[in-house]
Amino acid sequence: MDKFTERVIAGAKRLGASYCDCRLIDMEREDVSVVGGAPRAVVHAHQRGFGVRVIASGAWGFSSSSVVADAEADHIVEEAVAIAHASALAKKKDVVLATVVPSQDMIPNQADVDPFTIPDSEKIGLLAEATRSMMLPGVVLARGQMQFLKERKIFASSEGSYIVQDRVESGAGVSAMAASDKGDVQIRSYPMSFSGDNAQSGWEFVEAMKLLEHAEPTAKEALALLAAKPCPSGVKDLVVGGQQLALQVHESCGHPSELDRVMGMEASFAGTSFLTPDKKGSFRYGSDIVNLTADPTIPHALGGLAYDDEGVKGRKVYLVRGGIFEHYLNSRASAPVVGEEPMGAMRADGFARCPIVRMVSINLESGDLTFEQLIAGVEDGLYVDGIKSWSIDDRRLNFQFGSEIGWEIRGGKLQDMVRNPTYTGVTYEFWRSCDGIGGPELYHVWGVDNCGKGEPMQVAHVSHGTSPARFRHVQVGVLHE
Amino acid sequence: MSKEQLHGLMRDALRASDADQTEIVTMTSNSALTWYAENIIHQNVAEHTAQVQVRAVVGKKVGSASTTDCSPEGLALIVRQASQAARLMPDDPGFPGLPSPQPITAGRVDGWVAATAASQPGERVLAVKKVIERAEHEGLRAAGTYQVQNSELAVVSSMGVAAYQQYTVAALKAVVMGDDSSGYSLMSSADVANIDPEATGERAVRTAVETRHPAEVGPGAFEVVLSPFAVEELMGMLAYLALSARSVEQHTCFLEGHEGEQIASPIVSLYDDGLDPAGMPVPFDFEGMPKRHVDFLTEGKGGNVVYDSYYAAKMDRATTGHSLQQPNDIGPYPLNIFMGAGDSSETDMVSHVERGIYVTRFWYGNPVEPRGAVVTGTTRDGTYLIENGHKTHGIRNLRFTQGLVDMFAHTIEISRNRAVLASSFGIGAMVLPSIRAEGFQFTGVTR
Numbered sequence: 001m002d003k004f005t006e007r008v009i010a011g012a013k014r015l016g017a018s019y020c021d022c023r024l025i026d027m028e029r030e031d032v033s034v035v036g037g038a039p040r041a042v043v044h045a046h047q048r049g050f051g052v053r054v055i056a057s058g059a060w061g062f063s064s065s066s067v068v069a070d071a072e073a074d075h076i077v078e079e080a081v082a083i084a085h086a087s088a089l090a091k092k093k094d095v096v097l098a099t100v101v102p103s104q105d106m107i108p109n110q111a112d113v114d115p116f117t118i119p120d121s122e123k124i125g126l127l128a129e130a131t132r133s134m135m136l137p138g139v140v141l142a143r144g145q146m147q148f149l150k151e152r153k154i155f156a157s158s159e160g161s162y163i164v165q166d167r168v169e170s171g172a173g174v175s176a177m178a179a180s181d182k183g184d185v186q187i188r189s190y191p192m193s194f195s196g197d198n199a200q201s202g203w204e205f206v207e208a209m210k211l212l213e214h215a216e217p218t219a220k221e222a223l224a225l226l227a228a229k230p231c232p233s234g235v236k237d238l239v240v241g242g243q244q245l246a247l248q249v250h251e252s253c254g255h256p257s258e259l260d261r262v263m264g265m266e267a268s269f270a271g272t273s274f275l276t277p278d279k280k281g282s283f284r285y286g287s288d289i290v291n292l293t294a295d296p297t298i299p300h301a302l303g304g305l306a307y308d309d310e311g312v313k314g315r316k317v318y319l320v321r322g323g324i325f326e327h328y329l330n331s332r333a334s335a336p337v338v339g340e341e342p343m344g345a346m347r348a349d350g351f352a353r354c355p356i357v358r359m360v361s362i363n364l365e366s367g368d369l370t371f372e373q374l375i376a377g378v379e380d381g382l383y384v385d386g387i388k389s390w391s392i393d394d395r396r397l398n399f400q401f402g403s404e405i406g407w408e409i410r411g412g413k414l415q416d417m418v419r420n421p422t423y424t425g426v427t428y429e430f431w432r433s434c435d436g437i438g439g440p441e442l443y444h445v446w447g448v449d450n451c452g453k454g455e456p457m458q459v460a461h462v463s464h465g466t467s468p469a470r471f472r473h474v475q476v477g478v479l480h481e
Numbered sequence: 482m483s484k485e486q487l488h489g490l491m492r493d494a495l496r497a498s499d500a501d502q503t504e505i506v507t508m509t510s511n512s513a514l515t516w517y518a519e520n521i522i523h524q525n526v527a528e529h530t531a532q533v534q535v536r537a538v539v540g541k542k543v544g545s546a547s548t549t550d551c552s553p554e555g556l557a558l559i560v561r562q563a564s565q566a567a568r569l570m571p572d573d574p575g576f577p578g579l580p581s582p583q584p585i586t587a588g589r590v591d592g593w594v595a596a597t598a599a600s601q602p603g604e605r606v607l608a609v610k611k612v613i614e615r616a617e618h619e620g621l622r623a624a625g626t627y628q629v630q631n632s633e634l635a636v637v638s639s640m641g642v643a644a645y646q647q648y649t650v651a652a653l654k655a656v657v658m659g660d661d662s663s664g665y666s667l668m669s670s671a672d673v674a675n676i677d678p679e680a681t682g683e684r685a686v687r688t689a690v691e692t693r694h695p696a697e698v699g700p701g702a703f704e705v706v707l708s709p710f711a712v713e714e715l716m717g718m719l720a721y722l723a724l725s726a727r728s729v730e731q732h733t734c735f736l737e738g739h740e741g742e743q744i745a746s747p748i749v750s751l752y753d754d755g756l757d758p759a760g761m762p763v764p765f766d767f768e769g770m771p772k773r774h775v776d777f778l779t780e781g782k783g784g785n786v787v788y789d790s791y792y793a794a795k796m797d798r799a800t801t802g803h804s805l806q807q808p809n810d811i812g813p814y815p816l817n818i819f820m821g822a823g824d825s826s827e828t829d830m831v832s833h834v835e836r837g838i839y840v841t842r843f844w845y846g847n848p849v850e851p852r853g854a855v856v857t858g859t860t861r862d863g864t865y866l867i868e869n870g871h872k873t874h875g876i877r878n879l880r881f882t883q884g885l886v887d888m889f890a891h892t893i894e895i896s897r898n899r900a901v902l903a904s905s906f907g908i909g910a911m912v913l914p915s916i917r918a919e920g921f922q923f924t925g926v927t928r
Contacts (some may be wrong), residue, residue, distance in 0.1 A: 033810055039573050041808030044566055045547040046559075049530070062526040066549035079527055083513075086602035087525040090517070090610050120569050128571075141731055145810070155685055179732045183852050191847055263520040267655040271844070271861075352528040360554035391847045393859040393878060398927040400857050400880060402849055420850060424880070455516055455626045456528075457905065478857075478882060 005156035007070060008052055008278025009079040013158060017054040017084070019097065021157040022076075023309060024050045025351040028116065032123045032146040037132035039124050040143075052080045057132050058094030059087035061343035062354040064162070076285030097332040098342050100312050102160035107306040110170035110299065111202030115148040118203050127174070130211045134176040134219035138226065139430065141177040141183075146170075146206060146451065147195055149461075159310035169192065169302060170205045171198030171447060176219035178226050186225035186419060188404055190218040192243050193387040198302045198447030198461065205300075223406060228417040231406055233477030236376045238423055239470045241385025244403050244437070245364065246446040246464035251428040253285075253292050254362040254462070256396035257319045258345075258453075259328040259338065260359070271394025274427070277324055277338050283325040289367055292320040294329055295465075296344050302447030303361035303463035305344065310355060314344030319362070323432070331357050344408035349458035356454045362447060363466050364463030374436050376412040376469045383407045383414060385468075386419045400424040400478055422478040430471060438467030482509065482633070484645040486677070491637045494556035498651030499808055500537035500544075500564040502579045504638040506806060507533045507551065510907070511598075511631045515605040518624035520613045534806050538579060539562035541572040545808055577794030582641045585764050585771045592648035597673040598631035604673075605629065608653060613793040616657045621689050623682070629673060630907060632688060635840055636769030644769035650761065650800070651676050652903045656686040656862055661695060662875055665710060665842050666690025669903035669910065671761055688841055688863035692875025697926055698866050699879050704837035705921040706830045706867065709900035709913040711860075712820065714843035716751075716835035716911055718856045719885050720815050722848055723754075724752035726792035727812025733851035735886045736924060739783035745889035751778040753787060755802065760817050761910035762904060765802060772802040775815070777891065789813040802888050816909030823895025830894050830917040832870040838923070839865040839872050843881070854885035859927055880925035891919040 001009075005022045012020035029045040049072070051064035061084025063076045067307030127144035134142035149169040154163050163471060173196015175189040191197045191209055199205045255261065256273040264272055275283070286292075296305045296314030305314050310332050318329040328338060329345040334357065347358040375383065386404025395400075407414045445465040452459055482490075491505045509531045516524040533553040536691035537544045537560070544566030548559045630650040637643050652669035653676045666684035668676050697920045707715075728734035735744070755772030756762050763847055765771055776784035788796070789804030792813055803813040831839060841863030849855045859880050867870040894917035903910045 027722075033808070037545075038575060039571055041543075041545065041810070042566060042570060043545045043547065043808060044562060049549055051528075059522070060524060063522065063528065064526075065529045067529070067533050068552070076529075083525045083527060083602045086606045087515075087522045089603065089606045090613065092521050092524045120566065121571065124571060172869075177731060185732050185733070185852055264622065264624060265516075267518050267525050267622075267658060268516075268626055268654055270732075272658075352530050354524055354526045356524075389847045389849050389857070391845045391857045391859070391880075393927045394844050394861050398859065398880060398925065400882075400925070422849065424925060434553045456512070456514055456628070 001156055001162050004073060005154060005379040008073050008077055009156060009158050011074055012054050012081060013083040015078065017056045017081055019055040019158055021053050021155065022050055023351055024154040025151065026223045027149065027151040030116065030148045030318055034124060034127035034131050034144045036135055036142050037128045042120050047350060051348065051351045052076050053354060054080045054084050055095050056081045056084035056224045057088035059084050059091045060095060061087060062457045064352040077254065079147055081332060095333055096336065098336045100332065100342060103163055103307065103311060105163045107165040109166040109168040110200045113203040114168065115170045116150055121183065126211060130174050130215040133216045134174065136219050136223060138178050138223050139176050140179045140221050144174040145195060146172040154308065155307065155311050157311055163307050163311055165306055167200060169198060170201050170203060171449060172196045172209060172211060172217050174211055174218060176222040178222040180226045184226055186222050188218045188222040189386060192216040192446055193404065195449055199300045200302060200304055201300050224417060225405060225419045226358060228419040231418045231421040231477040235473050236476050237381035237470065237472050238474040238476060239374050239378060239381065239383040239468060241468050242442065242444055242466045243446060244385045244387055245298045245466040246399060247387045249362055249364055249392055249464045249466060250448065251390060251392045252396060252399055254359040257328050257332040258357045262328065263334060270453055272422055274395045274397045278407060279325050280338060283324060284323055284432060285320045285325040285428055286323040288323045289437055290431050290434050291318065291365040292322055293318055293363050293365060294343065294360055295363060298361050298445060301361040301445045301463040302449065302461045303359055305360060308344040308346045309348045310346040312342040312344045314360060317343050329357050329359060330356040347460055349460060351375045353458045356458065358453065358460045359451060366440045366443040366467040368439050369436045371438060371442060371468060374438060374468055375409055375414055377436060377470060378409040378412060381409040382421060383409055397427050401425065406468040423474050423476045424478050425474055430474065433472040435472055436470035438469065442467040487561045487633065487635050488637060488643060488645060489617055489636040490553060490556060491635060493553060495639055498537060498560045498564055500539050500567055502538035502639050503560060504536040504579050505533060505619050507531065507635045509633045513602060514626055514630065515609055516626050517609050519622050520617055522606065522609060533559055535559050535563040536807055537567045537740050537910040541576055542567045542570040543573055543576050544570055575795060577790060580768050580770055580790040580800060580819065581641050585644055586756055592671045594649050594672040597649035597651050597671065598630055600673050601628050603883055608678040611678040612655045615682035615686050619686055619690055621686060622658045623655060627653045634763060637784055638769065642769035644765045644837065646763050648763055651679050652904050653678060655681050655685040657689045657695065659689050662689050663862045666698040667710060667902065669901055692755045692863050692865060695875040695877045696866065698876040700923045700925050702920045702922055703769055704834050704919050706827065706834060706837065706839045706915060706917050708841050708915050709841045709902065710914045711840040712916055713902045713911050714846050714858065715885055716818050716913060718846045718848060719854055720818060722851050723854050724815050725786050725813045726788045726796055734775065735788060735854050736783045736786060742783050743781050744783050744886065745778050745781040746892045748895055749778055749781050749889050749892050750824060752776045752819050753815035753816040753817050754819055757819065758900060760819065760912045766804040767806045767889060768804040770800050775801050787813045787815050816904055819912045820914055822897045825894045825896050827896050828909060828917045829879040830915060831867055831872055833894065834867040835869060835885060837867040839867055849882060855882065856885060857882045878927040879923040880927060881922060882924040883922045888918050888921065892916050893919060901927040
């Protein structure tokens with residue numbers, strides 16, 4: 001144990017805490033943004049600080065600071081313990097943590113090429129060339145961005161854990177926005193919407209995207225959408241592309257299986273969950289072919305981790321197996337309530353925030369169909385992909401999602417492109433209607449760096465492995481034009 | 482840290498810069514939050530953070546860097562890093578240079594209250610207990626947060642900008658749940674003394690009790706009465722979609738090309754005012770530029786959007802003092818949205834509805850079609866059927882898919898009372914009334 005975390009733990013024990021953990025984090029970020037061939041922003045950010053979580057008088061207290069110094073450590077420990085004592089004024093019972101074996105470990109990052117060694121000029125140059133090639137007549141905005149993170153996190157606990165984890169993340173993407181004289185605006189992105197795709201990898205991940213090759217075709221699709229027909233409205237069979245399915249998994253499986261949410265702890269912000277404990281082990285969430293995992297061990301996955309922010313070693317669990325709801329994402333305090341073991345899903349956004357139950361990599365296991373077979377099985381339907389709009393109710397049951405692009409399917413073949421495709425449904429009805437999932441060759445783990453939860457808001461980096469999949473009898477075309 | 486100490490530190494760092502122009506923005510925050518659910522406190526946290534952001538300009542090259550290290554050494558290092566970063570950058574031909582100082586109207590604005598800054602965790606716990614006890618009395622479950630925040634924002638630049646403001650925020654939120662119903666309330670103020678836990682709990686509890694055993698109504702077009710909480714969710718989406726120069730650039734702004742035209746009901750006025758003490762004022766933005774009053778809609782006529790210095794230069798306008806921390810991908814942003822007060826009350830509005838829906842709150846809004854500000858989301862925490870001028874009973878939550886421009890055009894009544902709703906950005910607030918509107922589109926019923 002290092003002297004700083006040792007001081008924190010000793011201080012908490014001296015003040016009567018029955019448990020204490022300390023996370024000391026040193027993190028660098030770089031965000032690069034280019035618009036229409038010109039650099040818009042390059043931001044280098046450095047964060048260093050520590051967070052202290054204690055149990056005293058049977059209740060939680062937490063405090064954090066960006067001043068890493070002995071005197072501040074003493075102050076923060078005192079404050080965390082004082083907060084715990086205040087919390088105890090309203091406790092109904094003492095906090096109980098599931099037992100875990102203390103770990104001492106050192107986890108290296110998974111990058112081949114440290115992205116922070118690549119000059120800014122090279123990053124800007126790549127995005128500038130890509131976005132310039134997207135500025136076709138009718139394209140009003142072409143954006144490109146890259147984001148990189150390098151972090152060393154030390155976790156120490158009063159139970160004897162001392163874990164050092166290094167992490168490197170890289171991500172990038174481009175998008176084109178096209179506008180018509182009639183005021184219609186359409187967007188296409190590559191390889192994924194918003195910040196693009198992200199992974200626990202180095203610069204090699206960005207190079208593998210081949211942004212230059214895909215930039216112009218992406219812009220052409222945005223332009224083509226302006227001339228496309230509106231999304232038809234009705235109940236149709238739906239093939240959902242891998243990107244869009246990542247969102248579907250995220251919103252309709254990942255969030256509702258967070259156990260803190262199930263227990264009502266998120267009720268005041270993100271809401272609760274329809275996956276109540278009485279459904280565990282028996283509720284038909286999806287069809288027989290639907291297998292959804294929480295797996296923090298997938299190499300390079302953005303949601304991967306060796307240990308969570310409680311020092312629990314990450315392990316794979318099936319949230320849904322053979323269509324039946326089986327397991328939750330959990331924590332040391334919540335797992336015992338539903339008879340589970342902690343599986344490594346307690347995560348905090350930086351040093352300043354207290355860990356909460358978060359997604360890791362939540363994945364739909366691949367099936368055995370080719371893309372052509374998925375489409376061939378549809379007489380009258382729609383194929384959609386590209387995340388554009390999402391909304392789901394506070395129990396994660398009723399959703400309405402919009403995609404960047406869609407195509408009609410008739411007679412088992414892709415037909416005309418459609419713009420503004422939307423679909424809506426009820427989570428378990430939707431997943432129960434799944435009758436085809438793409439094979440391993442179509443499988444990709446998408447890195448999502450903007451998952452929000454908690455109060456104060458915490459942003460988590462998560463991921464979703466998906467192949468395209470087919471769903472029957474879905475309401476599409478919600479918005480009339 | 483005092484204004485003089487912080488500005489002194491930042492000016493010393495400015496002097497260490499070898500860039501042509503340098504700007505330093507410092508935000509410090511001491512905040513605490515008590516988080517409760519299921520009638521217990523499950524998290525109780527504090528954080529003490531500082532963030533220093535530096536922009537260095539060398540010719541037309543701009544470099545940025547940020548740090549959490551607020552020491553003299555940390556500031557000097559980050560200034561050097563920003564300058565080095567600038568030299569490695571290609572020219573940004575569109576960068577107009579850092580803005581020159583402008584007078585800031587500080588006297589009218591005082592958003593800092595000592596009692597809020599000094600509040601203790603025990604006080605928050607006792608307030609939360611009052612909400613919990615009120616809920617337990619009705620056999621209900623309370624959840625929510627009580628947050629207090631004591632922050633500083635300081636901006637200095639080599640152009641002569643020197644701005645400093647302290648501000649405090651206290652906000653108590655309650656979601657009270659029964660088996661098949663829930664209620665919501667939020668109270669926020671710069672002054673912790675204005676937070677009334679009994680009233681907060683009472684409103685949420687009353688809604689949860691009144692909306693028990695919800696009926697199924699809709700979908701379809703309904704006349705609605707929207708509480709200020711519901712209006713806030715919609716205005717939050719509008720701010721992101723359509724009220725800034727960036728939205729004009731992206732052609733998602735419904736005001737574009739309609740300045741002076743009657744595009745909404747004449748009773749609707751919407752504006753941003755960072756100086757109005759009725760909200761949570763901060764008199765300058767993250768470039769140290771004074772906040773200007775910006776009218777988006779004046780008696781239903783199209784107005785302007787907000788600008789920062791970058792977009793002001795790009796579009797040949799003046800900055801309105803609405804920059805977020807630079808650089809950013811959001812663009813200029815209105816943090817102090819007001820909707821003009823009407824002459825009615827929520828009770829009167831409900832009494833004027835023959836058959837309609839009262840919405841306490843919307844949830845998970847997201848744009849569907851940006852140009853018409855068409856957004857979707859669901860109702861939450863207290864949705865009522867209104868019949869013959871009375872809220873008769875609770876109904877199941879509904880999904881809406883509604884154009885906000887269209888909603889403004891069909892707004893027929895606005896309350897004189899407005900709620901102050903602290904921003905989730907941690908700075909600023911919206912000040913919003915209840916509204917009554919015709920033809921609001923509900924497109925689905927939730928289960």
